[in-house]
Amino acid sequence: DIVMTQSPDSLAVALGERATINCKSSQSVLYSPNNKNYLAWYQQKPGQPPKLLIYWASTRESGVPDRFSGSGSGTDFTLTISSLQAEDVAVYYCQQFYHPQRTFGQGTKVEIK
Amino acid sequence: QVQLVESGGGVVQPGGSLRLSCAASGFSISSFGMHWVRQAPGTGLEWLSFIKYDGSDKKYADSVKGRFTISRDNSKNMVYLQMNSLRPDDMAMYYCAQETGAGDHWGQGTLVTVAS
Numbered sequence: 001d002i003v004m005t006q007s008p009d010s011l012a013v014a015l016g017e018r019a020t021i022n023c024k025s026s027q028s029v030l031y032s033p034n035n036k037n038y039l040a041w042y043q044q045k046p047g048q049p050p051k052l053l054i055y056w057a058s059t060r061e062s063g064v065p066d067r068f069s070g071s072g073s074g075t076d077f078t079l080t081i082s083s084l085q086a087e088d089v090a091v092y093y094c095q096q097f098y099h100p101q102r103t104f105g106q107g108t109k110v111e112i113k
Numbered sequence: 114q115v116q117l118v119e120s121g122g123g124v125v126q127p128g129g130s131l132r133l134s135c136a137a138s139g140f141s142i143s144s145f146g147m148h149w150v151r152q153a154p155g156t157g158l159e160w161l162s163f164i165k166y167d168g169s170d171k172k173y174a175d176s177v178k179g180r181f182t183i184s185r186d187n188s189k190n191m192v193y194l195q196m197n198s199l200r201p202d203d204m205a206m207y208y209c210a211q212e213t214g215a216g217d218h219w220g221q222g223t224l225v226t227v228a229s
Contacts, residue, residue, distance in 0.1 A: 040216040049208055050158065055216030093158055095219065100172050102160040103147060 002027050002096050006105035012113040019081040021108045023094035028074045031098065038098035041079045044107075045090045054079065055097075086112065102112055115139040115222030117209050124226045129199050133223055135192040135209030142166075143187040146212040150219070151196045151205040152172075159205075162194065177203075199227045 003026040013019040029038045037057035044051035052061045054070040057077055069084045081088055089112060094105040121133040135147070149161040162183040163172045171183055182195040190210055204227045210217040 043159070049219045049222050052216045052218060059215070061216065075184040079200065095158075095217075099150075100146065100163040100165075100170075100212075101174070102150070102163075104160070107157045 001101055002029065002099060002103050004096060004103050004105040004107050006092075006094055008108060009106065010109040010111065011083045012111045013081075014113045015086065016083050017108055019084050019088070019095075021079045022090055023072075023077040023079070023105050023109075025075045025077075025096055027098075030074050031095045036071050037038045037077070038096055039070075039072070039077050040095045040097055041043075041068075042095060043088075044088045044093065050093060051091075059085040061080055081110070084110070084112070115211070115218060117211060117218070119207060119209055119223035121142060122207060122223030122229060124227045124229050125199055125216050126148070127200060127227055129227075130195070130197045131199065133196065133209075133225075133226060134208055135194075135220060137190045137192070137211070138157075140177045140211070141187070142185065142190050142192065142211070147183075147192045148210040148212060148217065149192075149207060150210055151203075151207045151225075152222075153202070161207075163207040164192065164193060167211040199225075201227050 005024045007022045039057040041054040044050045058070040061112050069080050071078050091107045093107050116138045118136045148163050164183045180198045184193045206222040208219050208222045210219045
């Protein structure tokens with residue numbers, strides 16, 4: 001199985017400041033035939049299911065604010081919130097969907113400083 | 114509007130069984146692989162099982178292999194998870210998810226409590 005490791009486990013960021021979350025996979029999730037990274041980011045707020053934010057490492061899901069961006073390729077990925085808003089307080093997960101056996105990072109809790 | 118609605122959760126004694134259902138609307142599941150994922154209280158996300166669009170391939174996490182069975186009825190637009198020999202550590206919110214090739218879309222979940 002592909003192991004997904006996120007860092008940090010939690011971070012506190014002031015409103016309007018940048019938040020950066022890293023995700024590393026134990027194997028490449030780059031699918032060579034289409035040159036797409038099968039890496040997604042999800043946001044989970046308390047009492048809610050995970051919500052898809054970004055797929056193919058950097059494509060925002062419809063309706064997701066453009067302050068959310070994803071980058072990276074192969075085994076190293078980053079989710080950036082460019083200007084943290086109060087409604088962004090949540091746990092964020094990376095997930096590989098390269099294999100049917102999905103695996104997730106352990107989650108990063110984002111709070112307001 | 115694409116929607117997944119899980120049902121069938123509840124309270125069950127250790128060693129008992131439950132059958133979870135996932136009703137899809139707004140799309141036909143016959144073109145999509147489907148997954149079950151769970152989240153124990155206060156913890157992260159654990160993938161459990163996958164079924165190919167036509168049911169011809171199924172995969173399971175080691176933690177549930179031999180105890181849980183995934184199935185689907187494309188004519189009813191439904192996916193199921195039969196859970197047997199339930200243990201206290203199976204207590205969690207259970208989600209079904211549609212794989213689209215561009216990330217997965219999830220339902221709201223159904224809660225399973227295993228307690229005597």
